[in-house]
Amino acid sequence: MSIELFDIEIGKYKEGVHRIEFEMDSEFFKSYESSCVEDGKVWAELVFDKGAFAIKFDFKIKGEVKRSCDRCLNDLSYPVENTFNLVAKITADIGEDEEHLTYILPNEQWFKAASYFMEMICLSLPIKVVCEDVSQVCDSSMLEKFMEEEEEEIPSQFEKLKNLFKDNKI
Numbered sequence: 669m670s671i672e673l674f675d676i677e678i679g680k681y682k683e684g685v686h687r688i689e690f691e692m693d694s695e696f697f698k699s700y701e702s703s704c705v706e707d708g709k710v711w712a713e714l715v716f717d718k719g720a721f722a723i724k725f726d727f728k729i730k731g732e733v734k735r736s737c738d739r740c741l742n743d744l745s746y747p748v749e750n751t752f753n754l755v756a757k758i759t760a761d762i763g764e765d766e767e768h769l770t771y772i773l774p775n776e777q778w779f780k781a782a783s784y785f786m787e788m789i790c791l792s793l794p795i796k797v798v799c800e801d802v803s804q805v806c807d808s809s810m811l812e813k814f815m816e817e818e819e820e821e822i823p824s825q826f827e828k829l830k831n832l833f834k835d836n837k838i
């Protein structure tokens with residue numbers, strides 16, 4: 669689903685409660701160049717209650733995203749689920765956005781929901797994603813390879829120092 673479809677023409681909706689469903693898929697995730705995930709399939713829902721002076725938004729996501737293990741680079745399907753609520757005050761007196769508060773100008777027609785959904789995905793992932801989180805085991809051959817690479821780097825630093833001493837450079 670293209671990212672433009674997450675722009676809601678809020679101006680055309682009557683006062684009251686409305687519900688829109690979205691699908692965050694490959695096409696959606698490709699629109700975000702640097703994000704916490706590259707791919708996935710996530711169902712998303714936005715329920716909003718439009719009033720004369722404010723709109724209350726309730727966001728919901730549920731699905732799976734593709735992430736590589738931060739330890740062994742295995743591809744993982746990571747389950748995500750999250751909710752978020754936001755109040756948008758309709759006013760010409762625009763203040764500073766807070767976590768659950770934003771402002772919409774009275775003549776503003778559009779509300780962009782994509783970045784809210786994207787942030788909900790990123791926030792529902794741990795800082796470090798590892799195989800164990802999804803009942804998988806890290807690829808031991810990859811772990812060994814990384815260990816070897818680390819070990820190789822240390823002696824080379826020592827070598828450099830040793831050579832410096834040898835040449836009486838320090």
Ligand SMILES: [Zn+2]
Binds near residue numbers: 739741742798806
């Ligand atoms: Zn792993």
